[in-house]
Structures are given as structure tokens and as C-alpha cells.
Amino acid sequence: MPGLGMMLFLASAAVAQASTDPFAERRMALIVGISDYANAPDLDNTNRDGRLISDTLYALNFEVSEHFDIGLDEFRALLERFAFEAETADVALVYFAGHGIEVGGRNFLVPADADAGSRQRVADTSVSLDDILQAVDKARQLRIVILDSCRNDPFADGGLKETLTVASAAARSSLAPPSPDRGTLVAYAAEAGKVALDGAGDNSPFALALAETLRMQDLEIGLAFRQVRDSVLKATSNAQEPHTYGSLSGKPYFLAGKSQEVNGLEANERRNAWGRLEVDQEEQLQVAARDGDSRALKGLAYMRLNPNEKRYDPARAAAFLEKAVEAGDPEAMFELARMYERGIGVEQDVEKALDLFRKSAADGFADAINDLGFLHYQGGLGIIRDPKKAIELFGEAADQRHPEAMFNYAALIDDGVVADKTADDAAEYLYRALRSGNEEVLGQLSDNPNMFKAATRRSLQRKLSERAFYSGSIDGQFGPQTQRGLRRAYGLSE
Numbered sequence: 439m440p441g442l443g444m445m446l447f448l449a450s451a452a453v454a455q456a457s458t459d460p461f462a463e464r465r466m467a468l469i470v471g472i473s474d475y476a477n478a479p480d481l482d483n484t485n486r487d488g489r490l491i492s493d494t495l496y497a498l499n500f501e502v503s504e505h506f507d508i509g510l511d512e513f514r515a516l517l518e519r520f521a522f523e524a525e526t527a528d529v530a531l532v533y534f535a536g537h538g539i540e541v542g543g544r545n546f547l548v549p550a551d552a553d554a555g556s557r558q559r560v561a562d563t564s565v566s567l568d569d570i571l572q573a574v575d576k577a578r579q580l581r582i583v584i585l586d587s588c589r590n591d592p593f594a595d596g597g598l599k600e601t602l603t604v605a606s607a608a609a610r611s612s613l614a615p616p617s618p619d620r621g622t623l624v625a626y627a628a629e630a631g632k633v634a635l636d637g638a639g640d641n642s643p644f645a646l647a648l649a650e651t652l653r654m655q656d657l658e659i660g661l662a663f664r665q666v667r668d669s670v671l672k673a674t675s676n677a678q679e680p681h682t683y684g685s686l687s688g689k690p691y692f693l694a695g696k697s698q699e700v701n702g703l704e705a706n707e708r709r710n711a712w713g714r715l716e717v718d719q720e721e722q723l724q725v726a727a728r729d730g731d732s733r734a735l736k737g738l739a740y741m742r743l744n745p746n747e748k749r750y751d752p753a754r755a756a757a758f759l760e761k762a763v764e765a766g767d768p769e770a771m772f773e774l775a776r777m778y779e780r781g782i783g784v785e786q787d788v789e790k791a792l793d794l795f796r797k798s799a800a801d802g803f804a805d806a807i808n809d810l811g812f813l814h815y816q817g818g819l820g821i822i823r824d825p826k827k828a829i830e831l832f833g834e835a836a837d838q839r840h841p842e843a844m845f846n847y848a849a850l851i852d853d854g855v856v857a858d859k860t861a862d863d864a865a866e867y868l869y870r871a872l873r874s875g876n877e878e879v880l881g882q883l884s885d886n887p888n889m890f891k892a893a894t895r896r897s898l899q900r901k902l903s904e905r906a907f908y909s910g911s912i913d914g915q916f917g918p919q920t921q922r923g924l925r926r927a928y929g930l931s932e
């Protein structure tokens with residue numbers, strides 16, 4: 439944001455990537471297929487579908503962990519391990535093929551040994567979608583959950599007594615729509631209340647379409663899932679329509695082809711990379727935008743905000759962002775606020791800008807919360823300087839895992855200006871900022887550790903030790919062994 443200087447050590451800025459080499463990205467996938475059930479009908483294609491998707495992702499440079507016909511304990515242990523390892527991944531993806539049910543408005547993925555005594559017992563002995571979402575939650579760029587599990591609910595026997603509140607009978611035949619946090623996409627093989635087809639061959643129509651589409655060169659990931667939907671509709675004569683819920687960030691991402699090079703660019707350059715889309719993909723964005731897709735609207739806006747392109751048209755960009763704002767998109771609110779602040783594409787209106795910043799922050803958009811913190815810290819846009827409010831906002835942004843906010847908030851705690859926070863809290867925020875993949879955080883901790891008090895440095899060493907990144911003395915001295923621990927926690931191999 440203009441006018442926001444470096445308050446502490448890191449000002450609000452884009453997350454830097456360690457390399458612009460697309461193959462330096464770390465992509466991780468967990469594949470689970472359940473075919474052989476102890477207390478439910480077996481499924482024909484689920485394990486073959488899992489292997490097909492596993493092979494597809496392996497070819498796309500994913501570290502793939504595949505598991506079949508596993509029980510609840512193994513499933514939970516896999517998710518716990520995957521969640522920790524995925525913190526240093528750019529992309530985390532979970533694919534599940536098997537039975538899935540909805541109980542009390544929550545989604546459950548059924549392992550091989552689930553207890554079928556009642557719907558409550560099924561839920562109690564299954565993995566919830568919330569567990570899956572948490573497993574991918576801290577990946578740095580892209581978080582995707584794919585559920586090929588909308589088959590007939592084998593536990594919907596009217597004779598069973600249900601002790602949990604369930605949705606309507608129609609909805610019991612599949613999984614209910616999830617409500618994932620922003621930045622995570624959940625793809626269902628079929629829309630809520632419908633049944634996915636196993637197919638007449640070795641693989642389901644959904645798995646076949648997914649495997650084919652993900653391999654396509656230079657296809658933007660959001661458009662890829664729209665193409666999967668169209669392919670399944672065609673293959674099933676419109677009997678099955680995949681659906682996605684949640685949202686991806688406004689920055690484009692490519693799994694295959696030369697366009698992968700944009701994945702490691704700084705955020706502003708990533709947004710400009712929407713302009714690299716082929717004409718047919720831009721046309722697909724236009725179609726999605728007409729359907730009210732806010733990510734498509736943002737992509738079309740970013741195409742017109744690059745002054746180095748012939749299509750530069752900030753007024754048209756503002757119009758696209760206005761539509762995304764009307765759809766309730768907080769990122770669009772933030773971008774449009776910056777345009778009103780500067781008078782780019784719209785008539786300058788500081789009050790309108792501030793209103794949009796506040797709405798974006800109220801919807802949990804971390805960049806807006808962090809920048810409002812700077813405005814309250816030093817004044818601006820008509821806001822009277824209020825350091826107490828600024829600290830509150832920095833803490834809120836830090837809890838949203840905004841890398842710069844986590845670092846800055848840790849520094850404020852270390853300075854003793856945040857009530858009821860200790861050196862251990864400061865170290866925890868530093869650790870989270872390090873795990874987020876922000877290169878500048880690693881640089882500051884490596885080159886200038888003495889900017890933090892000894893108590894904070896010792897606490898950070900303890901946290902590194904607890905997670906097996908460091909085995910040296912807890913002395914607050916950031917020598918070679920601690921430096922190696924910092925790099926390992928960041929995700930760099932020795």
C-alpha cells in the first residue's frame with residue numbers, strides 16, 4: 439500500500455519464493471482408495487482410480503504417498519504426518535476414492551474398518567472432511583481436496599436409528615457441500631445430493647477426466663477443474679456433474695507446461711501472468727465470469743492492470759473487480775480499494791478506499807488486516823494514529839498466517855508492547871513465519887538474530903528442537919547448528 443513504510447523489520451509485501459525454477463516447487467499428494475470394506479458394500483474401481491491419479495500426479499512432479507484399503511488408525515496417522523510435511527510444500531493435494539456420507543451437515547470419508555452399527559458409529563469411526571482440510575491447510579500456494587466419494591450411501595437404511603441430526607433423505611445419498619476456508623478448493627465427483635458413477639470400464643468417468651485434464655500443458659488450474667466438469671458431463675450424457683467449493687487465490691497456477699515458470703514469481707508478477715493465458719482460456723474465463731465466478735473476474739481484471747500490455751485498461755479492470763466485490767470476494771475488495779486510493783481506473787476516493795479495506799479485513803483477508811494495522815500505527819487515509827489498535831490488527835493478521843505480520847508481531851511481543859504475550863509466543867510466531875516459506879524471514883533470522891532478545895532466541899531453538907530440526911544447546915546463540923535448523927524448518931535440505 440502506498441505510504442506504508444517499513445514499520446518494523448518487514449513491511450507488507452508479497453511472499454518471496456526461494457527459486458523461480460518451476461521444478462524447485464515442492465508438490466505433495468496423499469492418495470487414499472478404499473475398495474474392500476469390512477462392514478459396507480465393496481467398490482469396484484476406487485483403488486484403480488487412486489492408482490491412476492497417483493501415476494498422474496507423480497508425472498507432474500508430486501511426491502506421492504498412496505494407500506489402499508486402510509483402516510481408521512492408519513488413515514489418521516497418515517493425515518497427521520502429511521499435515522506436518524505439507525507445511526513446506528507449495529502444493530498439497532488429497533485425493534480420496536471410497537464411500538462418503540453426510541451426518542448432521544458434516545462430511546465423513548469412510549475407512550475400510552468403519553463400524554456400521556449406526557450412522558453415529560459410522561461417523562465416529564470415519565475421517566471427517568475437516569480433518570482432510572486441516573491436513574492441506576498450511577501449504578504455501580495451493581491446497582486441493584478431491585473427493586471421488588459421492589456414491590450411494592450404504593448406511594442410509596431407514597431401519598437404522600439415527601442419533602445425529604441428518605440432512606434430507608435426498609442429501610443422504612452423497613456428501614454435503616463443505617465450507618472450506620478461502621484459498622482451498624474442494625472438488626466433488628458429483629454435486630451434492632447426486633451419485634457419482636463407477637463407470638463401465640476400469641476407472642470412473644471422473645477419475646479418467648481428472649487424469650487427462652491435469653496433464654494438459656499450460657492449462658490454468660481453476661480452468662482445469664471446469665474442464666473436468668465438462669468432460670464428465672459429456673461422458674455421462676449429463677447424468678453426473680462434478681462440483682467445486684471454496685476458492686483458490688487470485689494468482690494463476692499451472693501444473694504442466696512452460697507456464698509453470700510463473701508459479702515461483704513474486705505476487706505482482708504472478709497477477710500479471712494472467713495475461714499469458716491463451717485466447718481460448720481467456721474466453722473460458724469470460725464464460726466463468728458471466729456465471730459470477732469471482733476468481734475469473736479477478737483474472738480478467740489483472741489482465742488489464744499490467745501497464746506493459748496492450749490490453750491495459752484500468753477502468754475495465756475496476757468494472758470486473760466491482761462485480762467480484764458484489765459477489766463478496768475480499769481479495770477483490772482489497773484490490774479495488776488500492777485503485778480508489780490511488781485514483782487508478784476510477785476517480786480517487788479515499789473514503790471509498792478505506793471502506794473497502796475495512797470490508798476486506800472484516801472478511802478475514804490478511805493483506806487488508808495487515809495494511810490497516812500500518813495505517814493505524816502511523817496514520818493515513820483519514821485514520822488517526824492508534825498504536826494500540828495497530829497492534830491488535832497485526833495480531834489478527836498474524837493469526838491469519840500473514841508472513842510479514844507474524845514476523846512483525848513477534849518483534850512487537852519481543853519489545854514487550856503486546857500485553858499477555860511472552861517470549862515463547864514471539865518464538866511461535868517466528869517459527870510459523872519461517873514455515874510459511876517467506877525467504878526474507880529466513881534471511882532476517884539467519885543474518886540478524888540479535889534483533890530479538892535472548893529469551894526469544896532460546897525459545898525458538900526449543901521449538902526447532904521439539905520438531906527435530908535442531909539438536910544443539912538451548913543457549914540463544916545462532917551458530918552453524920542453529921542456522922542449519924532454521925534452513926531445515928524453512929524446508930531447505932542440507
